[in-house]
Amino acid sequence: MFKRKRPAQDFADEIRSHLELEADELRDDGLSPDQATRLARVQFGSVSGANERFYLRGRIQILDSIVRDLRYALRSLAHSPAFALTAILTLALGIGANTAVFSVMNAVLLRSLPVADPTRLAYLRTSNVPNGTGTISSHETFSYPIYQTLRDQHSGFSDVIAYVPLSISKVAVRYGSQPEEAEGEMVSGTFFSGLGIKLPHGRGFTEQDEKDHAPVAVISYNYWTRRFARNPDVLGTTLYVNGIGVTIVGISAQGFEGLEAGGSTDFWIPLQNRPELNAYGNPVEEGKIYITNPTWWCLRLIGRLAPGVNKQQAAAALNPLFQRAAYIGLGSPAAGEKPPTLSLEEAKGFPGFSEEYGRPLRMLMAMVGFVLLIALTNVVMLLMARNTSRQREFSMRLALGAGRRDLLRQLLTESFLLVAAGGALAWAFAQMATRSLASWAQIESSLAPDRTVLAFALGILVVAALIFGLAPLRIALAAGPALSLKTSAPTSNTAAGKSRAARIMVALQMTLCVVLLVGAGLLIRTLRNLENTPLGLRVDGLVVFGVNPHVTSVPQGKAFYRDLIGKLRELPGVESVTVMAWRIGSWSSNNSGMTVDGRLPDVPNGSSRTVRSNVAGPGFFTTLGVPVLAGRDFADSDTETSPHVGIINEQFAKRFFANTNPIGHMIGTEFGQYQMTIIGVVKDHKYRSIDEEPIPMAWYEYAQIPIIGKMDVELRVHGDPLAILPSARKVVQQMDPNLPLIKPMTQRAQYDLTISSQTLFARLAGCFGLLAVVLVATGLYGTLAYRVSRRTAEIGVRMAMGAGRGQVVWMILRDSLVLTLIGVLAGIPLAFAIGRALSSSLYGVEPLDALTYAIAIAGVTLVAFVASAAPASRAASIDPLKALRTE
């Protein structure tokens, strides 16, 4: 069917032959050779025309016209550069902001685990935990015996995968001589095989590795890139984790960054049984680590469903086993105690992350959606205004023979150009915005835009292009060829319908602007409240870092810290030094029941017996600047051999010592093994985070308790707190060259981290509010300015008839004020709804905060005034004579 295409030369040859044949015949008819040749040519008509028509035959006409349309569109956009620039920038901001927020949302909420066949994986969840157990998360973590039990069955799951971090934050590692910190996890032997993660280099773990607690490690692709510059020779070398050497045997596939959402795990080792490598870096408690302590539920579990089994069946099959294993080490359940129930949750995304970031991110997405809507309507209004003034052009083209389809193609080409330019700029903007968003939100996992994000951005662009192309079409076609014959542009363009559409859009923008401003106002006031919340301690001048010494015995550990405190105190500029087991302001805390005077205190029905506790060094409260209300602070004189002492806060005293002086009373651990005498009561202060409510607290003295492990050192210094770190690092490394300072930072920065998501959302909301204001202002200005220029003649007539300048100004202002009023009236109920949806993210401010609403409304009104000022003054300065003469 495919014939070789006939060359144009062949066709030309044929025509030449025709001319010769014709001339021959004419000669035969009796003409002279010259005449014959000429006549043959004349009769043929245009030879080059025929050749050209042959050439054009079969050519793709569309391509030609596309190029033509593009050229025409470029020329026409270049004629109005202000319009083109505004439209492109508006698009770039609107679409860029949306793409950036969507990228983060995609990475955090939508992207599924990079594992094989994720639909067959399920997170294990429990309804509650038995009394007397400690947990990391009361519904998501399990004890080692439970893991063992579930691992050894094969009815519900084909694989059970356990994983637990080596530290709450980072763990000390050493590769070569330099101590550093990295994020590490202990995992079951089924981790890589069960999840289905490929290891392009080296190998994963086996069940034998887990049984032997083999000293091997797999590092992540990111860590390999960041730390080892993708050197393949790293396999077989030794990484020291908390001083324990492990051999690197594998590198995980690119894109797998662990199961911690937003985090990025650097290395994995099989589940270990050494005290140095306890789960969460916890110190060994009564000789027990996570494996030997059946009441510490610290492992997260994922199961791969056995073939042919669904989640419900698996849960039903495993529950009896689970409930038996749950009481290992606890005896039988107490009377009336509800045994825990196992359930399975889809392992599509990252656990725990959607709760933390889901709502705020969705709110943000709604806000940027509004911004996008404003941006799109803005561009539509600009286009409509522009194309209305081009009506004469369109009608001229129709009169000259352009088809409606040609006009449509032309408009679509123009909108395509705008959208393409805006889209390219938006993509660049989104890249930047995503990066800063990620660093603000402290999301370490890769945010590189994937196909979903790309599709999202392209989707918006296509919709925008279609809207922009089609919206002005009605105007263009309404023009009709006859319009070009009319002479008076101003009078031919006053059709009410078009301006009504523009007015509706302005009112809509005002509505959205009110909503955005209210949302931003509420979030910013929340941030203000959080920032101004008194912490109850003098936080400025404090600096904190963690150390995790390698010690083999408790006395050795005590000696290490005593030594460290002594040496740090001698550094110039240091006012005081103390230590604590749980860093304050880091979200973490140790919660349990406590005995008071030998027994668990009675609490009124419904109230909690939970006490938050920490382990502190000498001068703890003096260093922090927390007032001691009664008694005294811990001191150097409190040692292993002196009587055990403890300190409580006001809440503790109020709840458990109502009407008695707590000083001198005994308090102790939940089962009463450790007892101490209360020597002080301190003022309540913020402990875990800025936005918490105080609860009863108690402090143990670090030198007196029978365990020791990683601790955080708190220094109060004169001058810049961070300036002390180099000399502090020197002190630590003189004591042990293997020890890095773990997460050194000012105590203020540590507390600020607890409101980082609020900070992020407030700042972003503020940005979006501002963006909305700017967009609405330009939109309104554009519409009004355009209307004034259209009405020049009308205004001229009015003024000639005796209208004062004030009346003219009022006419324009009234227009925009009416629109603003409508927008505000529609916006307030919508803002109510948004405020209510935000309420869980607010702190110290009501969703119906009157001040915020007042400011938002005032803001929108101000925008309306500012945007109307220039057009109104232009209208007022119209010279009636000139205006009428232009008619």
Next chain:
Amino acid sequence: MPTQDSSEDRIALLQGTLDLLILKILLLGPCHGQGVARSIQRQSEEVLFVDHGSLYLALQRLEDKNLIQAKWGLSENNRKARFYSITAKGRAELQDKTSQWKRLTRAMGLILEPQGEEG
């Protein structure tokens, strides 16, 4: 100059009819473009006027549709010329179009000359 004088009496070809004429001419035997043009003019008693540029494009169009085929050859007076001949598909098309054309002219005739012989 017989081909020139009577130009006022000539009729420009209706769109689509040129194809039909070409096929009909070629039914008599292979012919080159110039011959086709002459034949149309002669057989229509110099009434039909063929625009030569359009003729060659029409020939090309028919060739593209496989209704005719072409190859270079020599004319009677030893000129190189491209000779066209009708294909089987072209014959079928001609038959089809001819009967269509007859129906059309009959219908036109009925309307334009209502007194003409009926039945």
